[in-house]
Amino acid sequence: MKxxxxxxxxxxxxxxxxxxxxxxxxxxxxxxEFAMIRTDDxxxxxxxxxxxxxxxxxxxxxxxxxxxxxxxxxxxxxxxGQTATLYNATGAYLLRDSTELAYEPDAIKVTSVWLSGRxxxxxxxxxxxxxxxxxxxxxxxxxSRTTHISLHHRQNGDPLSYTQTVYASLHxxxxxxxxxxxxxxxxxxxxxxxxxxxxxxx
Numbered sequence: 001m002k003x004x005x006x007x008x009x010x011x012x013x014x015x016x017x018x019x020x021x022x023x024x025x026x027x028x029x030x031x032x033e034f035a036m037i038r039t040d041d042x043x044x045x046x047x048x049x050x051x052x053x054x055x056x057x058x059x060x061x062x063x064x065x066x067x068x069x070x071x072x073x074x075x076x077x078x079x080x081g082q083t084a085t086l087y088n089a090t091g092a093y094l095l096r097d098s099t100e101l102a103y104e105p106d107a108i109k110v111t112s113v114w115l116s117g118r119x120x121x122x123x124x125x126x127x128x129x130x131x132x133x134x135x136x137x138x139x140x141x142x143x144s145r146t147t148h149i150s151l152h153h154r155q156n157g158d159p160l161s162y163t164q165t166v167y168a169s170l171h172x173x174x175x176x177x178x179x180x181x182x183x184x185x186x187x188x189x190x191x192x193x194x195x196x197x198x199x200x201x202x
Contacts, residue, residue, distance in 0.1 A: 030076045030087055034121050034169060037071045037089060045086070048075060051117030056084035074167050092121075092167035097174065098136030098152045105138070105189040106155040109163065113186065113197045120170040120186060120199060122151070131158030137170055146183040146198075147175060153189070172201050 037048040045062040049055045056079060065071070073089040109125035126133060134154040141148045151168075170186075178184060178201050186197045 028078045028085075028087075030078055032074060032076045034092065034116060034119065034167075035073060035075045037073055037075070039065045039067060039069055039071075041067050043067045045071075045089075048073075048077075048084075048086070051119055051121075053117065055082075057082060059083045059085045062086065062089075072169050090167060092169050093135045095135060095137045095151075095168055095170045097139070098134075099138045101136070101138075101152065103154060105150055105153050107189045107191045108151070108153050110188055110190055110195060111165075113188070115172075115199045115202075118172050118202055120172060120184070120197075122168045122170075122188075124153075124166045124168060125163045126153070126155075126166055127158075127160035127162065128164045129159040129161040132156055133158055135166075135168055139175075140187070142177075146185050147178045148185045148187060149175070150187045150189070172199075175201065 033050055035048040035050045037045050040046045043063060043065045045058055045065060047055060047057050056077070059080070071089070072092040072094040074092055075086060076088040077084040077086045109127070111123040111125055113120065113122050115121075133156050134152075136152040138150045138152045139147065140150055149170075172178070172184065175184065180201050182201055184199045184201055186199070188195050188197075
């Protein structure tokens, strides 16, 4: 099953009610977290798996997507047993190894970085004017059982005009030479210099 980048979709959260104005009647208690969404051979989103390996069948399958692929996304959903109603999904970049590319990472604003299951997740705030930017990771060195990697962000000539929210994930299993229990040091070039986040590979 292939990986693809998901474009944003959302369904309306509000419903009409003539009884009262209680906000709880309008908006369900939506859970928001990273997940892998998969599609079937008809291009419908049929299920998703969260980073802690909970899998839900989607009660409201979304149509019109590539067939038999997996999307990385930030999902807003309401669970009901082993099914869930999917209210929105914001695409996240699943970072690929771009070590062989010969350019230095461009600076970026970082909102948060954390380990969830077997993914290092990032909420980033690149400056953009709507152009295409590129994303990956680079393996830099291994020292004392710590593998140093860099977020490989390329501005690609996109002017630094306004801030956009971007989500990205690095599947730690893609770091095949890093044994479980060893450390991963993620370096990100920011406008205030190099920042580092350290994790243990699960």
